Amino acid sequence: DAKTTQPPSMDCAEGRAANLPCNHSTISGNEYVYWYRQIHSQGPQYIIHGLKNNETNEMASLIITEDRKSSTLILPHATLRDTAVYYCIVRFPGYSTLTFGKGTMLLVSP
């Protein structure tokens, strides 16, 4: 799996959009970008994934650059419950495992 780089921490005001960046410059053509988050003391939770098109679901949007070397997870209206560690992971679909880095600690404040 390609290596990813994320900032260790970010802050966001409640109600504002949270934009979490991820660099994955060594991504290969068939690797997908996955985002998970881990709220304190809980198991990781799947958020969204994509290959090269932008994706949106009820939780978030994923913007992938045209060269696929970086991506941004967008939480459009962050709430206090979105405070968590966010992991960007690159992997082949169907591949058996996930490789977790240290992720980005997002702190949403009132």
Add this chain to the structure above:
Amino acid sequence: NAGVTQTPKFRILKIGQSMTLQCAQDMNHNYMYWYRQDPGMGLKLIYYSVGAGITDKGEVPNGYNVSRSTTEDFPLRLELAAPSQTSVYFCASSPSGQGVIYSGNTIYFGEGSWLTVV
């Protein structure tokens, strides 16, 4: 919807003791995994299984054993517990599949088991 269920949630072990962390999933997933997470760190893969009767080592398998006799269950055995095994353990599962059709192949996690070895 139970999903992935882990037991026990908390356990304190003495050095040298043995125990088994239980994991069960009710989603008929072929793939199951055990991860550990040390404080302030990301998850590390201990063992995984791609189906009943098939297991393989992950990144940090030493000191652990697994078995997979059924699709639903994937217990993790700690033999001769050591302080270095103090951690949070997460079991996970995902459907099998290859290629674009199964691109979502989402991995679902349990709530974790907190283990302290003293």
